[in-house]
Amino acid sequence: MRPPSYWPFVVPALVVVLAIIIFPWVFTIWMSLNEWKVGSPTTFVGFSNYLRLTGDPRFIEAIGHTLVYTVLSVLLPLVFGTFAAVVFHQKFAGRGFLRGIFIMPMMATPVAIALVWTMMFHPQLGVLNYLLSLVGIPAQLWVFHPATVIPSLVLVETWQWTPLVMLIVLGGLAAIPTEPYESAQIDGASLWQVFRFITLPLIMPFLFIAGMIRMIDAVKSFDVIFAITQGGPGSASETINLYLYSVAFVYYDLGYGSAIAVVFFLLIVLLAAVMLYARQRMLWTEIASDA
Amino acid sequence: MTPKQIIGKISLWFAVLVIVSPAILFFLWMLSLSLKFEVDNAAYPPVFIPEHFAWKNYADVLASNRFVTYFFNSLIVTGSATALALMVGVPAGYGIARMAAHKSAIVILIARITPGLSYLIPLFLLFQWLGLLGTLVPQIIIHLVVTVPIVIWIMIGYFETTPLELEEAALIDGAGRWQVFRHVALPIAKPGIAVAFILAVIFSWNNFVFGIVLAGRETRTLPVAVYNMISFDQLSWGPLAAAALIVTLPVLLLTVFAQRQIVAGLTAGAVKGG
Numbered sequence: 047m048r049p050p051s052y053w054p055f056v057v058p059a060l061v062v063v064l065a066i067i068i069f070p071w072v073f074t075i076w077m078s079l080n081e082w083k084v085g086s087p088t089t090f091v092g093f094s095n096y097l098r099l100t101g102d103p104r105f106i107e108a109i110g111h112t113l114v115y116t117v118l119s120v121l122l123p124l125v126f127g128t129f130a131a132v133v134f135h136q137k138f139a140g141r142g143f144l145r146g147i148f149i150m151p152m153m154a155t156p157v158a159i160a161l162v163w164t165m166m167f168h169p170q171l172g173v174l175n176y177l178l179s180l181v182g183i184p185a186q187l188w189v190f191h192p193a194t195v196i197p198s199l200v201l202v203e204t205w206q207w208t209p210l211v212m213l214i215v216l217g218g219l220a221a222i223p224t225e226p227y228e229s230a231q232i233d234g235a236s237l238w239q240v241f242r243f244i245t246l247p248l249i250m251p252f253l254f255i256a257g258m259i260r261m262i263d264a265v266k267s268f269d270v271i272f273a274i275t276q277g278g279p280g281s282a283s284e285t286i287n288l289y290l291y292s293v294a295f296v297y298y299d300l301g302y303g304s305a306i307a308v309v310f311f312l313l314i315v316l317l318a319a320v321m322l323y324a325r326q327r328m329l330w331t332e333i334a335s336d337a
Numbered sequence: 338m339t340p341k342q343i344i345g346k347i348s349l350w351f352a353v354l355v356i357v358s359p360a361i362l363f364f365l366w367m368l369s370l371s372l373k374f375e376v377d378n379a380a381y382p383p384v385f386i387p388e389h390f391a392w393k394n395y396a397d398v399l400a401s402n403r404f405v406t407y408f409f410n411s412l413i414v415t416g417s418a419t420a421l422a423l424m425v426g427v428p429a430g431y432g433i434a435r436m437a438a439h440k441s442a443i444v445i446l447i448a449r450i451t452p453g454l455s456y457l458i459p460l461f462l463l464f465q466w467l468g469l470l471g472t473l474v475p476q477i478i479i480h481l482v483v484t485v486p487i488v489i490w491i492m493i494g495y496f497e498t499t500p501l502e503l504e505e506a507a508l509i510d511g512a513g514r515w516q517v518f519r520h521v522a523l524p525i526a527k528p529g530i531a532v533a534f535i536l537a538v539i540f541s542w543n544n545f546v547f548g549i550v551l552a553g554r555e556t557r558t559l560p561v562a563v564y565n566m567i568s569f570d571q572l573s574w575g576p577l578a579a580a581a582l583i584v585t586l587p588v589l590l591l592t593v594f595a596q597r598q599i600v601a602g603l604t605a606g607a608v609k610g611g
């Protein structure tokens with residue numbers, strides 16, 4: 047019997063994907079090669095939009111902001127998320143319910159929570175400065191000062207996305223066999239030693255996946271930054287994604303915006319490649335040191 | 338219990354408390370802000386539980402005509418984008434899983450990596466040419482960018498785990514592929530479809546970036562409406578917090594009641610749109 051073809055099942059989705067994912071990409075690449083502004087005729091200009099990017103101080107500054115924001119927004123949720131996963135891996139009453147509460151920040155509507163964080167960051171009336179005053183720390187300007195705006199936004203991002211890291215690592219912990227723990231207990235290892243030499247190496251693949259997903263999301267973070275600071279004060283928290291928004295939908299410079307979109311995508315792919323390479327290197331050194 | 342076990346128990350509970358308190362305190366504070374009159378919201382030191390609750394904040398938000406319009410806009414956009422995504426995505430997930438066409442997942446991966454704004458530039462022009470701006474159609478279509486990859490991704494994973502024997506038996510008995518899908522594969526896949534449905538609804542409902550570009554005054558979805566309230570009346574925190582809570586409440590309830598499906602979906606695909 048001839049095996050049935052499953053193509054008819056895929057065709058409708060293929061049409062949709064072509065229309066809303068492939069077509070936009072092809073068209074974006076084409077637009078990036080044109081001078082294309084809303085309301086004026088378009089002209090083919092080759093790579094001049096890309097050349098213009100290399101001398102655009104606002105774009106270069108945005109790359110810097112994006113990298114700082116991304117590195118912090120990957121590392122902090124990884125640390126806290128791993129800790130949370132280790133705790134949620136234990137058995138305690140109400141664990142399921144509390145896990146539900148714990149993942150609420152990442153499911154909640156980002157704009158809605160951004161609005162509440164804005165109120166909490168308020169220098170005079172915000173609850174955060176009140177909490178700091180309780181432990182004797184002077185009031186901060188949070189998102190209203192260029193030096194503290196990115197760390198403050200990272201605080202929100204960490205609060206939001208630590209749960210995702212927790213869930214992924216928790217999945218990893220569930221797959222660990224119990225034997226190494228039993229022998230460690232017999233040997234009298236401390237909690238930290240058990241974590242450092244048994245748990246951590248075994249959950250490394252999961253940490254890597256969590257880090258990769260976190261990187262992809264953090265680098266294109268938009269809602270929270272846009273709703274809280276719009277890239278300000280000045281342009282102190284303007285990331286590539288926010289600059290892209292301004293160029294395309296405030297200045298309506300669609301050709302230049304498309305060039306930014308292409309470079310932005312390549313940058314994300316590059317970051318992912320660097321992470322893969324680093325992971326590969328780590329594996330090789332592990333194997334080498336074992337031999 | 339030995340003293341050591343007691344200490345262990347206490348430190349475990351302390352750790353649990355430390356971990357969940359940022360989420361609990363935040364949402365309680367959100368609730369507190371939404372139930373206070375301006376006097377209490379502007380008080381220093383802050384008031385946590387006010388003497389008089391300002392239920393008026395909620396009544397005001399719900400009573401405004403526009404808010405009801407925006408609620409239905411959100412419902413129509415999320416509902417249509419999710420329904421369409423299930424219609425094309427569930428069969429596609431089935432087909433890809435059965436053909437073992439794993440390379441096609443690269444498209445999903447590209448969709449996952451691409452910033453939402455990149456889709457907006459060409460599609461914005463397209464909608465303008467088609468004269469669709471000012472209706473909800475552009476938003477429904479562009480929300481498919483979020484919902485379709487989620488559904489396909491989760492369904493591929495799910496159909497890969499469902500048993501083939503029944504389907505093969507049905508084929509040998511002379512059933513067509515479509516009949517096999519409709520009467521054998523689909524009923525087994527219901528839990529997977531539930532996961533895909535819930536995640537698609539949540540990420541479409543939460544989406545903000547598509548709305549700020551494509552929505553006009555009459556076609557705003559709730560997240561865009563709430564954002565516009567921030568710039569509009571900066572100083573009345575009570576109604577603002579009430580509006581924010583109403584917008585995100587459906588999602589928070591889903592999170593608590595469908596937690597198992599959400600966790601399964603997120604750890605399987607770890608997808609997020611936009």
